[in-house]
Amino acid sequence: xxxxxxxxxxxxxxLSTVQTKYFTFAMPPEELLLDxxxxxxxxxxxxxTYGSLNKEKSNAILILHAFSGDAHAxxxxxxxxxxxxxxxxxxxxxxxxxxxxxxxxxxVLGGCSGTTGPSSIDxxxxxxxxxxxxxxxxxxxxxxxxxxxxxLGIEKLLSVAGGSMGGQQVLxxxxxxxxxLRSAIAIATAAKHSPxxxxxxxxxxxxxxxDPNWQDGQFYDSEPPxxxxxxxxxxxxxxxxxxxxxxxxxxxxxxxNGKTRPxxxxxxxxxxxxxxxxxxxxxxxxxxxLYITRAIDDYDASRGGGLAEALRGLEARILVxxxxxxxxxxxxxxxEIIRGCKKAxxxxxxxxxxxxxxxDAFLLEVAEQTKLVxxxxxxxxxxxxxx
Amino acid sequence: xxxxxxxxxxxxxxLSTVQTKYFTFAMPPEELLLDxxxxxxxxxxxxxTYGSLNKEKSNAILILHAFSGDAHAxxxxxxxxxxxxxxxxxxxxxxxxxxxxxxxxxxVLGGCSGTTGPSSIDxxxxxxxxxxxxxxxxxxxxxxxxxxxxxLGIEKLLSVAGGSMGGQQVLxxxxxxxxxLRSAIAIATAAKHSPxxxxxxxxxxxxxxxDPNWQDGQFYDSEPPxxxxxxxxxxxxxxxxxxxxxxxxxxxxxxxNGKTRPxxxxxxxxxxxxxxxxxxxxxxxxxxxLYITRAIDDYDASRGGGLAEALRGLEARILVxxxxxxxxxxxxxxxEIIRGCKKAxxxxxxxxxxxxxxxDAFLLEVAEQTKLVxxxxxxxxxxxxxx
Numbered sequence: 001x002x003x004x005x006x007x008x009x010x011x012x013x014x015l016s017t018v019q020t021k022y023f024t025f026a027m028p029p030e031e032l033l034l035d036x037x038x039x040x041x042x043x044x045x046x047x048x049t050y051g052s053l054n055k056e057k058s059n060a061i062l063i064l065h066a067f068s069g070d071a072h073a074x075x076x077x078x079x080x081x082x083x084x085x086x087x088x089x090x091x092x093x094x095x096x097x098x099x100x101x102x103x104x105x106x107x108v109l110g111g112c113s114g115t116t117g118p119s120s121i122d123x124x125x126x127x128x129x130x131x132x133x134x135x136x137x138x139x140x141x142x143x144x145x146x147x148x149x150x151x152l153g154i155e156k157l158l159s160v161a162g163g164s165m166g167g168q169q170v171l172x173x174x175x176x177x178x179x180x181l182r183s184a185i186a187i188a189t190a191a192k193h194s195p196x197x198x199x200x201x202x203x204x205x206x207x208x209x210x211d212p213n214w215q216d217g218q219f220y221d222s223e224p225p226x227x228x229x230x231x232x233x234x235x236x237x238x239x240x241x242x243x244x245x246x247x248x249x250x251x252x253x254x255x256x257n258g259k260t261r262p263x264x265x266x267x268x269x270x271x272x273x274x275x276x277x278x279x280x281x282x283x284x285x286x287x288x289x290l291y292i293t294r295a296i297d298d299y300d301a302s303r304g305g306g307l308a309e310a311l312r313g314l315e316a317r318i319l320v321x322x323x324x325x326x327x328x329x330x331x332x333x334x335x336e337i338i339r340g341c342k343k344a345x346x347x348x349x350x351x352x353x354x355x356x357x358x359x360d361a362f363l364l365e366v367a368e369q370t371k372l373v374x375x376x377x378x379x380x381x382x383x384x385x386x387x
Numbered sequence: 388x389x390x391x392x393x394x395x396x397x398x399x400x401x402l403s404t405v406q407t408k409y410f411t412f413a414m415p416p417e418e419l420l421l422d423x424x425x426x427x428x429x430x431x432x433x434x435x436t437y438g439s440l441n442k443e444k445s446n447a448i449l450i451l452h453a454f455s456g457d458a459h460a461x462x463x464x465x466x467x468x469x470x471x472x473x474x475x476x477x478x479x480x481x482x483x484x485x486x487x488x489x490x491x492x493x494x495v496l497g498g499c500s501g502t503t504g505p506s507s508i509d510x511x512x513x514x515x516x517x518x519x520x521x522x523x524x525x526x527x528x529x530x531x532x533x534x535x536x537x538x539l540g541i542e543k544l545l546s547v548a549g550g551s552m553g554g555q556q557v558l559x560x561x562x563x564x565x566x567x568l569r570s571a572i573a574i575a576t577a578a579k580h581s582p583x584x585x586x587x588x589x590x591x592x593x594x595x596x597x598d599p600n601w602q603d604g605q606f607y608d609s610e611p612p613x614x615x616x617x618x619x620x621x622x623x624x625x626x627x628x629x630x631x632x633x634x635x636x637x638x639x640x641x642x643x644n645g646k647t648r649p650x651x652x653x654x655x656x657x658x659x660x661x662x663x664x665x666x667x668x669x670x671x672x673x674x675x676x677l678y679i680t681r682a683i684d685d686y687d688a689s690r691g692g693g694l695a696e697a698l699r700g701l702e703a704r705i706l707v708x709x710x711x712x713x714x715x716x717x718x719x720x721x722x723e724i725i726r727g728c729k730k731a732x733x734x735x736x737x738x739x740x741x742x743x744x745x746x747d748a749f750l751l752e753v754a755e756q757t758k759l760v761x762x763x764x765x766x767x768x769x770x771x772x773x774x
Contacts, residue, residue, distance in 0.1 A: 192639065193639075194630060194633065194634055195633040195634055195636070195637040195638065195639065195654065195655075195656035196625065196628075196629075196630045196633045196634075198639075198653070198654050198656055198657065199621075199624075199625045199633065199656050199657070199660055200625060202621070202653075202654075202656070202657040202660060203618060203621045203622050203625065203660065206614075206617070206618050206621060206660075206661075206664075207594055207597075207618045210594075210597075210598065210614035210615060210617075210618055211597065212599060227593075227597035228597060230593070230597075231590060231593050231594045231597055231618065234586075234589070234590045234593060235590050235622060237586075238583065238586045238587060238590065241583075242583075243581060243583045243714075243717065246581065246582040246583045246586065247581055247582055247583075249582070250582040251582065252579065252580075252582065252585075252687070266585070266589075266681065266684060266685065267582065267585050267589075267684070268582075269582035269585055269586050269589070270585065270586070270589040273586055273589060273590065273593075274593075277593075294653065297653060297654070298653065300639070327630075327714065330630065
């Protein structure tokens with residue numbers, strides 16, 4: 001029954017079975033000089049591609065995932081019960097139309113879904129890095145993606161696109177590799193984290209490190225810090241939704257376990273959070289949580305100065321999208337990006353999309369984003385021919 | 388030096404040294420029948436009073452504290468370095484003017500600051516209750532306060548007032564003891580918690596219970612679940628502030644410990660949260676956290692029906708205050724209370740106070756609240772003479 005539903009879903013015009021590929025930087029010196037000053041290598045990158053690269057190699061789009069995402073942005077893995085995380089946006093006839101574009105997505109540096117991260121084996125010791133993994137940054141993630149493009153023989157991208165932390169990487173691409181882009185799409189993101197955003201991440205980090213199973217990051221031979229990671233994820237989930245979307249989804253309905261007193265599962269929303277917390281533990285590494293959230297919090301696209309300074313001279317076109325009910329990455333942070341673009345004379349288009357989904361809207365508001373993104377990409381493609 | 392500053396602060400027109408008093412229900416049957424169906428007793432109540440009760444016993448105001456508050460609302464305890472939690476609102480010439488009114492504040496049932504709660508000794512075992520303490524509710528808290536008024540010989544209050552959970556108790560006073568009130572002041576509160584509010588509390592509860600030191604609530608002979616309670620408090624603090632107030636207070640300034648990588652204290656806001664979390668552990672009981680937040684989440688002033696039904700026939704005047712940047716108890720929840728009052732034909736006055744402090748505004752926006760509250764109380768007092 002489930003298999004049939006899955007097969008039905010797969011046959012609905014989207015991409016079919018896809019596979020994750022792996023690329024290990026093998027060129028000398030085989031090591032990447034990180035932002036923190038340390039060297040790391042060899043680095044393996046997990047990535048997927050959808051559609052075909054054209055002869056001119058001018059139709060490539062790089063998709064950048066959010067905090068807990070991975071390389072599997074679209075299509076179905078063999079035997080999986082759900083597709084990639086942005087499947088509704090990527091595929092034949094979709095926003096990122098694989099009939100036209102060659103779409104690439106890779107797992108970020110520091111991640112735990114195939115790309116080198118703290119759970120990878122440290123070649124010096126033969127054991128997982130744990131917190132001996134060097135500090136990584138959003139610019140480091142982008143350096144690795146740039147290396148992947150070199151490997152794929154792509155000099156210039158038609159676009160880079162991503163939401164949330166993916167949007168931070170988009171901004172970093174714009175700032176670090178402006179010559180490699182024709183356009184960029186930054187969704188539900190910020191040029192730098194506010195103290196409130198940092199605070200939510202820090203509480204998640206503290207929850208993980210408070211778990212005795214964390215063991216200073218060397219838990220790979222024993223039980224992972226499941227309770228701490230679960231609490232961290234629950235906090236995250238609250239910030240991804242809105243007051244309205246939670247009210248619509250749960251109201252004050254009692255959970256199915258009933259009101260076990262004094263403080264068991266009381267309301268449906270609590271059970272939902274427990275479930276989200278527990279399932280996260282199976283797919284995410286607690287140390288990746290620590291490293292990646294730190295990279296997000298530390299990131300400042302403006303390099304501590306004015307954003308306009310960092311963007312001056314940029315020829316790529318920018319699309320900035322935000323969502324009305326997104327209180328984690330509120331629209332005023334997108335406005336800051338837009339002001340920076342305008343001040344720098346960059347060709348910027350922006351839209352605040354009406355939605356009640358909160359920050360999750362970048363994953364859920366498919367129709368409106370499809371209209372805006374597909375038109376923006378078409379126009380970018382046309383301009384390429386004119387230039 | 389500190390002592391001099393304290394003495395200077397104390398001499399600034401507020402109340403001087405005050406003491407907490409204790410009252411133990413001693414009348415038969417000595418036990419309170421709780422909402423959950425269980426009986427609890429004897430119950431001790433910690434309370435303070437400021438000003439003098441007049442001959443007619445008509446000038447008493449009951450102040451109701453928020454989640455982590457206590458009976459010490461105003462004045463200074465001997466040797467203390469800070470005054471009571473609402474000192475700026477209570478004292479000679481202040482909003483709750485102790486030259487005119489007799490002000491009472493008591494620690495809630497289930498609390499850990501003198502009133503019977505889970506850290507109290509269970510008379511059946513001679514040990515702290517822990518999670519054998521019965522489930523308590525906002526109505527139970529109000530029942531206990533009503534017993535305290537009986538003890539003090541006060542039949543009818545000039546007013547009840549409180550913010551946040553204090554506001555929930557205000558609403559419960561209005562619903563359960565309308566004949567004992569001339570007025571009520573509900574600040575930054577809700578008739579019932581939204582799923583988002585429940586979710587934040589639930590993550591705090593999970594953080595506490597994830598700490599192995601919690602030991603199913605029987606930690607009183609060993610180490611308390613300090614890390615879990617600290618994480619819970621950090622989450623709370625984020626929700627008490629606003630995006631704006633955090634940005635003003637911290638910006639993206641680096642913490643004084645510097646950026647110890649990969650995930651030590653990075654930003655000042657992180658150090659602030661750590662400090663708030665750690666100091667909370669010294670003054671609050673983890674089990675009280677669990678019981679009281681559960682009472683807050685479960686509370687529904689409308690008893691699951693319409694609020695207007697619960698309020699119909701009320702003669703007391705109501706003042707409802709909310710704050711513009713308070714996203715934990717957003718103004719639309721106050722609007723719901725106001726709509727209920729109006730539908731029930733209750734005399735209600737309301738104001739959304741402009742503030743950037745978020746939920747903390749009910750503790751910090753003294754000037755505006757003083758104007759509104761003192762005028763409301765004067766008018767209530769005048770109407771008493773007319774009636």
